Every structure is written in C-alpha cells, then in structure tokens.
Amino acid sequence: MSIQFYQLLLLLLLREALCVLLPCKPCWRTCLSQQTIPHTTSSGGDSEGKSKSADKSSRTRRLKHDIIEAVNELIQDITTCHEQIAEQAIEHIHQNEVILTLGSSKTVLEFLYAAKEKRRSFRVFVAEGAPRYQGHLLAKELVARGLQTTLITDSAVFAIISRVNMVIVGAHAVMANGGVIAPVGLNMVALAAQKHAVPFVVLAGSHKLCPLYPHNPEVLLNELRSPSELLDFGEFSDCLDFGSGTGSPLLHVVNPAFDYVPPKLVSLFITDTGGHNPSYMYRLIADYYSADDLVVRGRIASGN
C-alpha cells in the first residue's frame, strides 16, 4: 500500500467528518470567537445581538467551506500528481537511453510510459527489489506497454550501473534536508550511481514532503517488517533449536522496509511543480506547512 493511498483515505475521511459536523454549532462558535471579536467591534445598536449570532453561523459555514475546499484541493493534488510528473518525462529521457530502477512505483511507471508515448525508444533495467520482488510486477507492466525490459537481481546493480544512463526511482517520503526515505535497496543503488557518475533522479509528488530533519532515520523513520518474508517459519524454527545458553536464539532476521538516501547522493527531484535540487526542497515545505505547525513551537511550549 503506498503512502498515497493512506493520504487519500485520510483526506476523504476528514471531508466526510466535516460535513457530518454541520449541526454541531457550539464547538465551532467557541473556536470562532477569537476570530470574530476583532471583526464585530463596529456593529452597534440592539440588532447587535441578532447580527452577531447570524454572523457567527455564517462564519461557521464559511470556515467549514474554506476547509472543505482546501481538503478538496489536496485530494486533487494527490490524484493528479502522476500526470504532472509524467509530463516532464520527455525532458529527461532521451533517445536510446538505458534507465535503471528498483522495485515498483506507480509514478515511475507513468513517467516511463509517458516518454514511450512520445516515441522515445529506451531500455529499462529493473532490479527485482527483494524481499517483496515488486520489480517482477513492474517488469510485467512495462512489457505489457511495449518497453524493452531486463530484470536483474539487486546484487547485479553494481555490475550493470556503468552501462546505465540514468537511475529513476520513486520515494516514500522526502525530508526537509533533501534526504529521501525510499524502499530498501535504494541507498545501495544511489551509492553505485555516485561512484559511476550516473544521475540519480527521484520522482516524488509534493504531498510526500515532510518538514522534519532526520537525525536517526535508519532506526526512527523505518519500519521493520515480518521476517517471514526472508525466511520461512519452518526454517526459522529449525534455527531456533540451536539456542545460546540463555535460550535466546542465535539467528536474528531483520527486514527493514525503508532506506535513507542522504541528499548528496540525489541529483534531481522531479515533483509536480517541476525539477528541483535537493537543497531547494525546504522551500517547498513552506508552501505546504505553516511555521506554526512545525515542531519547534510545540517543544518550546512543553519544555519551558
């Protein structure tokens, strides 16, 4: 399940909840009172009481309307980001190029397909992306759309990278410093690309921007999935027979879902607003997050 799916779900739920809150006026009135006090200083006379309550209910509706509109805009952004990113494909993919990708990403699929539509002929190397092997699915879809595809293992990336013109990948999240939280294996690809001076391009919709600075991303921003994806439970229990003296198993199976790619390994971010340098990503954050939302203020309030 992609992050997009979860975000869409959340926004749709939020919109439904807002519509349902229509009869519940008192709570809106209290939150609006701070807003309305400076505005209603001018109206005078006996009708003030009546006009105030009328004002408040109209303000309630206006506030709700504004919020629902904003939520709709966000939903729109998320659903159309693929097309906007794919529009930029022909600027980056040229004739007779070799593209490398790992795992499967809908954004990358649309991107490559858009270039194919514009009659660019290129080849794609897909690394399978163990342990989920989503690269297999991507390879099948690319072939279905008529692209020349080669499937390789993750270990073969370093061997193939010198023959590749560009690496194009998707992202799970983009941090404020330009670092990327990406499916596991992509840090290795990025390092290989840097060694052979191959551009490492990350496709990310602007809804994937996160205002945090990663201080321990390998641990804190990661997800450890079930070890059964690596090792069957049957084989795992065989290994448990050889426990150490205290009874704890000698074999540990770790299955992280994400990798952190530092900003210096990324050449370009292609977002729905255009192509950007990793050091520029902090500016896009200002468009989506208000300074009040950021962690600094919250900490100060609790700390002091």
Add this chain to the structure above:
Amino acid sequence: MWWRSPSFILDKQQSDTVPHQRNPRDTLPLPSPPPFSMADTLQNPNPENNISAYYQTRAAHHAVVTGDWLAQAQAAIGRDPDDSTDTTVATVAGKPFSVIDEFNSWRKQPELAEAVAAIRALAAVIRNCQATTMMELEIELKKSSDSLKSGDTTSISLTAGCDLFMRYVTRTSALEYEDFDSAKSRLIERAEKFGEISCKARRIIAMLSQDFIFDGCTILVHGFSRVVFEVLKTAAQSKKLFRVFCTEGRPDRSGLRLSNELAKLDVPVKLLIDSAVAYTMDEVDMVFVGADGVVESGGIINMMGTFQIALVAHSMNKPVYVAAESYKFARLYPLDQKDMVPALCPIDFGVPIPSKVEVETSARDYTPPQYLTLLFTDLGVLTPSVVSDELIQLYL
C-alpha cells in the same frame, strides 16, 4: 601555468615601513576611558598589533587563568570600587553618556553574548537620550550604533546585532503615537524584547539539538562556545549518556575551561591537542561547533581550527553541526580565508621567538558551507543553503 610569486617578501618590506603611520587613525575619541587594566586590553586601539578586541574578550572570559592574568586582576581589584562608583556617578551627574562605556560594562559579564551586550547598550541609549523628536532619536541611535561598530570592526556578531536591532526598532510604526514619550517608551519596550529574545535563543537552540544527541554517542567540540555548552548541559541534564572529546583550542586554550565545566556536570570528557583531531575522528559520531558569524553562503566564521576539523570530519563522513543564534547572521560573503577583516590575537609560545620569524596570529577562519551538515538556530534547524533565505527575511 600559475604559481605563487614570492611577493610576500615585498609585502613584508612595505609593512615594516608603514606601522608608525597607523596610530592616529586607530585611536577612538573616547571621553575618558575607565582606569581598569582589563579595559585597556578590551578596547581596540592597540595600534601596533591591530589586536581584535572581540577575541581578547573571549580569551578573557574563557581562557585558562595564567599567572599574568592573576597579577593583573589583583592590581585591578585595588582600583575596582573607584571604577564602579565612577560609572554610576557618571550616569547620575549628567556626564556625557557614552555608549562605549555602557557596552563595555555589559560585555564584562561572561554569560552575555557580544551582540546582546550591544543591544542592551543601545537600549540604554534610547533610555538616556535627550532627544525630543523621533528623527533626532533615530539619528542618535544610528550614531551610537556606528561608534559601537567602528570600535571593533572584527566582531561580526556585534555588527550584525547592531544592524538587526536598528531594523527591528525603527520598524515600529511610532507614527501612530502623537506624543513623543509614548513612542519612546514603546521603542524601549521593543528593545528590551529584542534583548530577551536574544537571551532565550540559547535555550531554543539547546531544545532543537536534543534529538540529534543519542545515547552512547561521542561528540567532538572545539574551543568554548557558550551555545554548544548549553546544548551539552541540557543533554546531560536530561540524563543522556554521551562523551565529549574537547580540543584544547590554542592559543587561548578555552577548551580546558570547557572540559572543567563539563567535568562538573559528570560528562565523560577527553582532552585532545588540536593536532590529534584526525587521529581520533573515527571514534567520533558528530562534531558540534559554535560560530562567531554565519555568512551568506551558509558557511561560518569561527575560532581558528574549525575549518580544519570540518575538513577532517567531512573526509571521514561525520556530520558537522553548528549552533548559532540568529543575530549572528551577517551580510558577508568571504570568498576565501583572507577575505575578511583581519582579527589578530597574540600567541604565547612560552619561549622567545626570534624577531625574524613570522607568526600567523589570525584568530579565526572561514568554513565553507559544503563541509557543514546542519545549523541549529533559534529560527529552527537549517541546512546551509537555507541561510541566505533567512538572511533576506531578517534584513528586509
């Protein structure tokens, strides 16, 4: 092919003939300098050597107590009561108020940052000002700010602090008020507020950097930065387990003082000589430094040795974190190490050096932004590329 020409021989010959001409230009028109021996070193006109007053102050606050200093302090104690009554009498008896005196008296407090002392001095200027119109007040403020800045051209935070204060204060729409006194009191209020924000800056920075210090980490620090000390103190107080490698920080050896303070907080400290940084860098998890100034490119100007440490850390993939308050952001863009106002400080080698031998006495260096990972400021956590954006917002 380009190679360096031995023009330094020519330069040296020229500089030998020039020094006696520099004296008249450097002396400041001070009303009457207080008879305090430390102040002689604090005030800049030391024309023979162009010694930086800023670094003298830092050395005075944080350096190791040497025998000479003790002797000076002893001698000063005898004259101290006279000095303090002198300044208080001065303000009461209508002696011309000198912003430099006020600044120096604030600067003596070791906990107070240079720029905050300047801000307090300028706030005092507003308070003691005899002007009756806003224009006059602004002109007086500008004059005091200029005299403070010219008193010590090497201190970046002083210049930046004065500039920011002027902008912050004169942006007040005092035109709303019809009488001058309420406008003046409003200005004083804003000035005090600015001083307070600057004081709180250290705590905000300490709060922001807590996440980056994890249990079991090793931190390398250089010299004595009060902001970095605050960061480490907060981490130690929240019971984090970490150890600190502290460089000695020649020539003022401020690292020794820092190691003392950290030992009091029960933080395991290891002292290194400045040359041992590369040797121990593989054990280090991160480098924390302060800054004397943050420049437009996102680089920092800091005590001599910072650039060296950043280079070593960068080559070994260790993050370099800078802790700096926002009033240190300056509108400078040095292109190389020599592109700044020279700030010199005397170096005591312990043995007499023959006069033919030149000594590099610069007190600071410039670290370019590509060697820095993140900056912790009271405006938030920033990457070096964000600094120029923030500068535009601060200054416009």
